[in-house]
Amino acid sequence: MSAQNQEAIFRRWLDEHLGLMLKIVRGFAFAAEDRDDLFQDVLLQLWSSIPAFRGEAKETTWIYRVAFNTAMTWRRGEKRRRLGHENFIKLDTPAHTAPSHVDSVAEQEMVESLYAAIRRLPKVEGSLALMHLDGLSYQEMAEVLGISENYIGVKLNRIRKQLADELKGATYGV
């Protein structure tokens, strides 16, 4: 794959799937600094993975895989390779403030509570919750995680109940 192709694919993924990457990052990291670190790692791994991308898997499946694999092995506060000092992104929204595209304050609060609940789950369950909330099929989730659809079904039953229970007490005006 030529460097130009790699760059073109990377730019397109940034355009089309930035929201997905950010959701995963927020699902694993709370503090702005941690989110920034993890996001940088995800971008680096995505860039490195592009030459191996043959289009056999869906782009979103590929991005989920790379992002989850990076997030799973990411360790908070670990000194690691950083991208340079040039500022290319600002992920500096305070943790309690959701992006403004979420319609109402009530919905913003609910989304924030969901992120918090996902971060409290074990990492594998958190990954499943993120994909399930995004509406991925069992087959797609199985492809990302490398486990059977039956097992995913069992896990998701527990996760759905757990998330619904955690947010049951709250009233968000929805």
Place this chain on the structure above:
Amino acid sequence: MEFEDLQKVWQSQSAAPKVTIDADVLLKEIRRNQRQFLAIIRNRDAREVGVCALMTIGFLYWGISSRWWSMYLLAACCFGVGTFFVVDRLAQRKRRPVKNDSLQACIESSLFQVNHQIWLLKNVFWWYLLPLLVGLIAVAGSVVWAKREEGTGAMVVTAIIYVIVYGVTFGAVYWVNQYAVRKQLEPRRHELESLLANLK
């Protein structure tokens, strides 16, 4: 509240959050970072193998010029350790985790790597310290033997100095390696094992 309600609100997060990225700067930084990372790996490998190669050549030369047979042995030990480095690095290169693998496969290969690293450090005495120690003891023996004309006292003192220097140096190297296993690698292994257990 039902899960479907949560899902509906979740999906109402638009796919285009208000985050702006300067893709040109980002790409420049990523390329620079990748070059740096590859350079770090290359330098580390070159340093490890290079030190062994230099020591092999140096001791070989020393042996030829001084006619001390123990230097040949030390050169052979350094060559053996260097060869082990290279063979191990090449064998492990094929088993690096690939980030676009499924999560389970990626965790399994990460776990394999961590286990291998633990094995290497736990056995550092056998594949690194002992071969060097054999060569160095032979050198120390030669030096002590050369002192025989100065009397037994000189031989004993020289031998004691070597024992202390080797003991402290090799003991410290061994301790640092075992500390790294306890403080870094074993917690990492437990973390990966529990992730894997969650997937099974």
